[in-house]
Amino acid sequence: MDIFAFRLRGLSLAALTLTVTLFIDEDQYDLWLCCFIISTVDGMIVTSALIIWKALMCITGSESPVVVVLSGSMEPGFKRGDILFLHMSKDPIRAGEIVVFNVDGREIPIVHRVIKVHEREDTGEVDVLTKGDNNYGDDRLLYAHGQLWLQRHHIMGRAVGFLPYVGWVTIIMTEKPIIKVCLLCQSIVFM
Structure with missing residues (x-):
């Protein structure tokens, strides 16, 4: 079952890559692939942080661990x-x-x-x-x-x-909202 699911994921990624290569040239493909990988890693980091937070809530018994x-x-x-x-x-x-x-x-x-x-x-x-x-x-x-x-x-x-x-x-991001805005803008630019 796991091998089948892995092959399906591989096929869907291959289909996505093939679809993208049909519409963009080779130079843009490298940029697209880099952005895709960075976005995927960012999503995994955010998801992992949320999972860790919820696990800490369960382990510590505190709503804010x-x-x-x-x-x-x-x-x-x-x-x-x-x-x-x-x-x-x-x-x-x-x-x-x-x-x-x-x-x-x-x-x-x-x-x-x-x-x-x-x-x-x-x-x-x-x-x-x-x-x-x-x-x-x-x-x-x-x-x-x-x-x-x-x-x-x-x-x-x-x-x-x-x-x-x-x-x-x-504390700095709470007291100096301009820093929070700059960090958000930077993350949007590099996504």
Whole structure:
């Protein structure tokens, strides 16, 4: 079955090549073949990246297994531009752990340390209070209006590893949109 499928793919590529050679001359064929190969490799890279991202989501249990530190609130431990790897387990959250959480009304997740954990005796649910290592006070001012604690559904994951400075690419493209436009134009030109 695999050999048959391989032959079919080979035949379809041969038919495509024959069709292209009928309509363009030999010099243009080399250029077309080069562009075709580059486009195919680009598509494979994008597809592979998406597959890896989805696999990481399944393995880590986190909706966002990788995040970039966007501010200096966690210095000196994590600096702006560091990439954090997250994992979301069923283990109880403890004071001292670094978590990434979403707050209602904010788009960007926040990376801070858990400073207090309060378990409700009646339901067993856990409330968490966080603070940036480089901040003076806790995060209650960052939480949604009237919210004093985070619940488990706010937490995206725990930091389990990091790569220093690698996230600067993301920060630069977010803060300087002209660079993103230039990179997109360059990729279109070379496709």
